[in-house]
Amino acid sequence: MNPHRTLATARRVLLQLRSDPRTVAMLLLVPCLLIVLLKYAFDGRPEVFDSLGAPLLGIFPMIVMFLVTAVATLRERTTGTLERLLTMPLGRMDLLLGYALAFGLVALVQGVLAFGLTVGVLGLSVTGPSWALLAVAVADGLLGMALGLFVSAFAATEFQAVQFMPAFLLPQLLLCGLFTPRDTMADWLHAISDVLPLSYAVDAMNRITSQSGFSGALAVDLAVVLGCTLLALALGAATLRRRTA
Amino acid sequence: MVNSTPAVDVRGLRVTRGGRPVLDGIDLVVERGSVTGLLGPSGCGKTTLLRSVVGVQRIEAGEVRVLGLPAGAPALRDRVGYVTQAPSVYADLSVLANLRYFAEVLGAPKADPERVLEEVGLREHAKDLVGQLSGGQRARVSLAAALLGAPELLVLDEPTVGLDPVLRQELWQLFHRLAAGGATLIVSSHVMDEAARCTALLLMREGRLLAHDTPQALLDATGAADIEAAFLALVAGEGAR
Numbered sequence A: 001m002n003p004h005r006t007l008a009t010a011r012r013v014l015l016q017l018r019s020d021p022r023t024v025a026m027l028l029l030v031p032c033l034l035i036v037l038l039k040y041a042f043d044g045r046p047e048v049f050d051s052l053g054a055p056l057l058g059i060f061p062m063i064v065m066f067l068v069t070a071v072a073t074l075r076e077r078t079t080g081t082l083e084r085l086l087t088m089p090l091g092r093m094d095l096l097l098g099y100a101l102a103f104g105l106v107a108l109v110q111g112v113l114a115f116g117l118t119v120g121v122l123g124l125s126v127t128g129p130s131w132a133l134l135a136v137a138v139a140d141g142l143l144g145m146a147l148g149l150f151v152s153a154f155a156a157t158e159f160q161a162v163q164f165m166p167a168f169l170l171p172q173l174l175l176c177g178l179f180t181p182r183d184t185m186a187d188w189l190h191a192i193s194d195v196l197p198l199s200y201a202v203d204a205m206n207r208i209t210s211q212s213g214f215s216g217a218l219a220v221d222l223a224v225v226l227g228c229t230l231l232a233l234a235l236g237a238a239t240l241r242r243r244t245a
Numbered sequence B: 001m002v003n004s005t006p007a008v009d010v011r012g013l014r015v016t017r018g019g020r021p022v023l024d025g026i027d028l029v030v031e032r033g034s035v036t037g038l039l040g041p042s043g044c045g046k047t048t049l050l051r052s053v054v055g056v057q058r059i060e061a062g063e064v065r066v067l068g069l070p071a072g073a074p075a076l077r078d079r080v081g082y083v084t085q086a087p088s089v090y091a092d093l094s095v096l097a098n099l100r101y102f103a104e105v106l107g108a109p110k111a112d113p114e115r116v117l118e119e120v121g122l123r124e125h126a127k128d129l130v131g132q133l134s135g136g137q138r139a140r141v142s143l144a145a146a147l148l149g150a151p152e153l154l155v156l157d158e159p160t161v162g163l164d165p166v167l168r169q170e171l172w173q174l175f176h177r178l179a180a181g182g183a184t185l186i187v188s189s190h191v192m193d194e195a196a197r198c199t200a201l202l203l204m205r206e207g208r209l210l211a212h213d214t215p216q217a218l219l220d221a222t223g224a225a226d227i228e229a230a231f232l233a234l235v236a237g238e239g240a241r
């Protein structure tokens, strides 16, 4: 691992993003727009926004980051630049961390915007500290990014990469406790949901919604989300092969 | 010790791709300072052989040594430049931004991007987005990236395809300048008339090496008037055996 090459890679990815302002705008604004929709779709039942606002503040950025990183890294593979880079003195982790830094920065900006809108403009009120919403939202964006990097290793085309969203994220969305509390699920589904990272992301947001203070349980949830992010990055590096058939 | 070893030393190389044998026992030695042309019909395995030399091809059997080390060894990664057959550069970055990034990855000198741009004749396009260049210009950006850091071995997969005669002439002059400076070049092509510009030729067919000699020796041995005829004579000779 080499910090110089990692930073060079991050800068290059950001430069690429800069030449695509439409993608940047969608990255930053789509989660905000969805939250506005949520707020006014439940205009007559404000308690829905208060209970779902926090979890969705984490989930929307995660989905958006997942898609954009999966496609970006896949593009690196299909255009042959990955093959070139792998003949160069660039560590596999340098490449992945470079991507992680660049998209992590995007996730941070995205999280700040969505957080400012949700709490500042739309007036979401939570029992816990509202800064914790920001921390978890950014962690969720990072998780989406890392999962996107990981699954892109298994996609041969951009069509496949996009299909990983319904195949990989939507089941997690169904099981994460957003639609029904996880302890009311069939036991085997509950057990499955216990090992899915999104469950911890939503648990964390629910704790902030209903519990005061920054509890130990909240810290554990946040640590699980960040741990899964690192795990996905490590797995992504392991699936990146210099020699291919 | 280093300079006595050949640039590339391949023994009994066998590669299977998609369940089919693509390289079927290749043995060859490429001397340092040579400009070796790799010629053969489409699908004969040129790209696969070059991928094996740069160490990105999974091989089934045999040994590939480059500059005295196993192909793909970490110590080779800033000593071997590779141009893939399809230009492998970022379409959404400027020419200069592409070269700056690759230069940083290679740890090449700061002035290298400008130098290689000059060498491939793209200086006035430095600020252009690669996606807005013509196909031939894009191929030259890809070539320029491989020249960064002045590698000892350059592996070029059809670097002159789609270029006009003047430009091709200029690039071949560049290749010989690089060789005169001590670099070794392996250049694949399926344009036989480029063969005469090489100091050594590898003729391939269906995953096997038909011949490895200087252009003149190949003409003498086959009595053919040009390399294309020599190639056909070699194929016919093989069939007769």
Ligand SMILES: Nc1ncnc2c1ncn2[C@@H]1O[C@H](COP(=O)(O)OP(=O)(O)OP(=O)(O)O)[C@@H](O)[C@H]1O
Pocket (backbone or CB within 6 Å): A245, B017, B018, B022, B040, B041, B042, B043, B044, B045, B046, B047, B048, B049, B085, B190
């Ligand atoms: N990714 C791949 N998976 C499976 N088979 C492949 C793959 N790439 C190439 N092949 C097969 O390997 C053989 C050799 O391909 P290769 O690309 O080395 O040929 P080539 O001599 O470079 O051809 P060309 O002059 O058209 O570039 C071909 O028969 C091709 O079908």
Ligand SMILES: [Mg+2]
Pocket (backbone or CB within 6 Å): B046, B047, B048, B085, B157
């Ligand atoms: Mg080829």
